[in-house]
Amino acid sequence: MNGKKIFTELLRMVCLLAAVSLVAFLLITNAPIDPLVSYVGTNSTLSPEAKEEIAEYWGLKESLPKRFLTWAGHALQGDLGTSITYKKPVAQVIGERFSYSFVLMLAAWILSSFLGFFLGIVCGLYQEGIFDRCIKVFCLILKSAPTFWIGLLLLSLFAVKLGWFPIGMAAPIGKLSSEVALGDRIYHLILPVLTLTLVSISETTLYTRQKLVEILSSDFILYARARGENRRQLVFRHILKNVALPAITVQFSSFSELFGGMALAENVFAYPGIGTAITAAALNGDVPLLLGIAVFSGLFVFSGNLIANILYGVLDPRIREGEAL
């Protein structure tokens, strides 16, 4: 990573964020949402004059470009406005909520990466065996099933029928937040994490398997075998590295799917993260929060791709040492 590259990446990020916020802004202003009504409620007793005054004060009468620029100007100074739903600054809401979502996504991401990679390797090595066939069918089913449906299935089985896990939320109902122990939090995380893991694992498994099959039929494996390497040596000397390299980057660039899956899983389990905040914001016509989350999700997905790019350059000698040539 040299200076020029960092600069181009930054430029790309700025362009992306500008584009995301503009599109989100246009969508929201064209949606049948009246920020004023969202704020005061449909049956408020406020006089029309007072409403006019608020609209004037908020700048709702201005032209669209001017409204966007006002919002963007404030956003650049770190002020994303105040959430109508939570009556708190948007940045603060996102910060609090994201800490919950982050734990959920991180756990699911790590689990699905490692488990998926491992399953993919085993499937690829024992291609067309009984284990491979079972896992493949399992993955295809998971891949075609909607996230919320998997969440509901797990919920009805483990929480309702068996009663092993709580049916939702991030902590026991009726406890003060100061009394909530780490164990409680983990206990409440298990089902959402399991849902999200199941949703993302098939992609990783199938990808790893496919890569492995490709590599097994490659010339360099044939040569390694011709030089007397046994199966174990093939796996540890050549296969793992050659499969892991693309798999790692795919894992990082899959942040967008992870984010989407998280939003759905959180809603099923009423888990108080960004996902439930999006739904609440949309239902309440909470324009500042919606815009804030849109920009934030853009930033999140971008950073995943950025890490993937950087890692590829660090891990792949063809890029790392090719630059020096």
Add this chain to the structure above:
Amino acid sequence: MKKENILKVEDLTVSFSRYQKGFHKTSLEVIHSLSLEVNSGEIVAVVGSSGSGKSLLAHAVLQLLPQNAKTKGEILYRGNSLGEKQSRKLLGREISFIPQSVDYLDPLMRVGAQVQGVYGTKERQQMLFQQFGLAQDTQQKYPFQLSGGMARRVLISAALMENAKLMIADEPTPGLSVDLAMDTLKYFRNVADQGAGVLLITHDIDLALQVADRIAVFYAGTILELAPTEDFVKGGQALRHPYSRAFMSALPQNEFQPLAGSQPYAGNLPKGCLFAQRCSLCDEQCKSEDAALMRQVAGGKVRCIHAIDQDRNREIGNRHQAMAGI
């Protein structure tokens, strides 16, 4: 030194199963009843145009064919049957392989470690690199950083890591300058002179003429003629098969006369002689089953029923003359 039989391939047939239209499974025979011997101290060149299945022969001997390949016939290494199990102990130790290109190296592994492989030592690798004029920092490089000539030398040093008894080289010289190609051939000669057998697979007949003791002409998945190199140097009537003669006269330094047509596709082979469609000597007999059999003619082997033993004819002729003179 007493000659020892290193590699003996007997009646080898390789076929691939594949799916055709829908789920109909057919098998495609790519190598047909091929027999070949390599003795110690000897370089045997298998020469043929591209697409004739030469590399598959190498892979079959190494027991590295893909899973959908079926083999029949026998491969013997120093008198013992060579199967997948036996080859595992021999590959990389007694049998070494020089692949076609740098693509056969792991792109993510440093060259030094790859040349050492699982049996070699660092000392030996460094010694070989020095011998082949590869700078010591070459071992820290990745395959993509090698030039064509460097890659070739790297692959050859890898083959020399162990004192192999059988060396199989698949197109070892393309991309090399004439000097380097000649150097490479000298190494093969050295290896052979030290008592190993070398199976050299190439499309380059010039190369074979330079270095081989015997040459096998490969066509449409089998060997049409196997004869001492001198016969190929003499050319013309010294050769037994019309294809070998055509092959030799197609060379720029000879008549430079191309042969019309192309070799038949493995899925659509003629009955009897495989070369019949392009042969000027072809007649009805050539379509019979035994036209394709290998027969011994004048110190060589050939698959042609019209092949005549020049020496023997002359001898018979002389005898006739002598008798007439009485």
